[in-house]
Amino acid sequence: MSDLRGVIVSHAAVAQALVSAVTAITGIEGVLTAVSNEGCGTEALGQRLREAVGGGPAVLFVDLPGGSCFTSSARYAKQGGADIAVVTGVNLAMLLDFVFHRDIAPADAARRAVDAGAKAIRVTAS
Amino acid sequence: MTLALYRIDDRLIHGQVVVGWGQPLDVAFIVLVDDEVSSSDWEQDLYRMGVPPQIEVVFASVEQAAALLPGWEADRRVGILLVGDIDTAVALAARVPQVKRFNVGGVHHRAGRTERLRFVYLTDDEAAKLRQLAERGVDVTAQDVPTARAVPVGEFT
Numbered sequence: 001m002s003d004l005r006g007v008i009v010s011h012a013a014v015a016q017a018l019v020s021a022v023t024a025i026t027g028i029e030g031v032l033t034a035v036s037n038e039g040c041g042t043e044a045l046g047q048r049l050r051e052a053v054g055g056g057p058a059v060l061f062v063d064l065p066g067g068s069c070f071t072s073s074a075r076y077a078k079q080g081g082a083d084i085a086v087v088t089g090v091n092l093a094m095l096l097d098f099v100f101h102r103d104i105a106p107a108d109a110a111r112r113a114v115d116a117g118a119k120a121i122r123v124t125a126s
Numbered sequence: 127m128t129l130a131l132y133r134i135d136d137r138l139i140h141g142q143v144v145v146g147w148g149q150p151l152d153v154a155f156i157v158l159v160d161d162e163v164s165s166s167d168w169e170q171d172l173y174r175m176g177v178p179p180q181i182e183v184v185f186a187s188v189e190q191a192a193a194l195l196p197g198w199e200a201d202r203r204v205g206i207l208l209v210g211d212i213d214t215a216v217a218l219a220a221r222v223p224q225v226k227r228f229n230v231g232g233v234h235h236r237a238g239r240t241e242r243l244r245f246v247y248l249t250d251d252e253a254a255k256l257r258q259l260a261e262r263g264v265d266v267t268a269q270d271v272p273t274a275r276a277v278p279v280g281e282f283t
Contacts, residue, residue, distance in 0.1 A: 011141060039234065039235070039244075039245075040234055041136040041137065041232070041233070041234030041235070041236065042136055042137060043136075043234075043236055044234055044235060044236070064141065064176070065175055065176070066139070066140075066141075066144070066173075066175045066176020066177060067137075067139070067140040067141045067144070067176045068137040068140040068141070070172075070175065070176060071137075071138075071139075071140070071172045071173060071176065074172050075172065078168075
């Protein structure tokens with residue numbers, strides 16, 4: 001199996017809850033790591049990201065397309081040295097797809113995750 | 127209107143600022159005063175991404191901000207001015223007498239700092255600088271979101 005990892009970066013406990021949900025649904029453990037920005041300045045959040053990503057490769061799944069989680073993730077991807085892609089607007093559907101499709105490059109995995117996540121957002125017929 | 131909020135926040139533009147304060151204040155522009163960010167197009171793109179298109183983002187160095195601040199204060203729209211650290215706040219206040227208040231919104235843990243509030247960690251030197259700022263007539267309070275109490279400088283420095 002691929003060594004591509006997913007790191008979820010969020011406000012409060014969103015990331016941890018998503019990791020728990022993926023494990024509950026798939027039984028897969030050890031692929032996703034949760035990082036919260038709780039109590040973090042830019043420096044501390046960068047350190048948490050370094051610890052979570054390790055040597056890479058990785059896809060960073062960020063909750064919002066802006067804000068401290070996003071700016072720290074984008075900065076880390078640019079400067080970190082490892083092969084890293086960043087996706088924003090993380091949802092459970094994209095993570096469920098990601099954990100089963102990791103034998104590809106981070107950028108490809110990121111695009112695939114975005115497709116899977118977007119398909120899950122819809123208005124259901126009433 | 128005017129600059130409704132002068133804020134020290136080491137995360138600069140983020141959710142608490144854009145949504146937490148931006149929504150209730152109906153903010154039309156955000157001024158980010160930071161010498162490093164003002165000289166990096168890439169950093170500016172990053173911070174701009176966190177802001178809805180209807181809100182203008184202005185980047186300025188301390189020197190530029192000192193010159194432009196009276197114009198922002200005279201702006202008919204509501205704005206927020208952000209700095210990332212206490213030194214920048216002190217430098218700006220020293221150059222522009224119009225700076226009459228600073229909200230300490232988020233200064234987080236790093237080596238040498240101790241916890242003063244859940245969202246405020248300061249070195250003794252930084253605490254002293256905030257007290258000096260207050261002694262010079264600047265209203266310094268700590269408040270992360272609008273619904274929280276504004277904690278007076280004497281209670282956390």
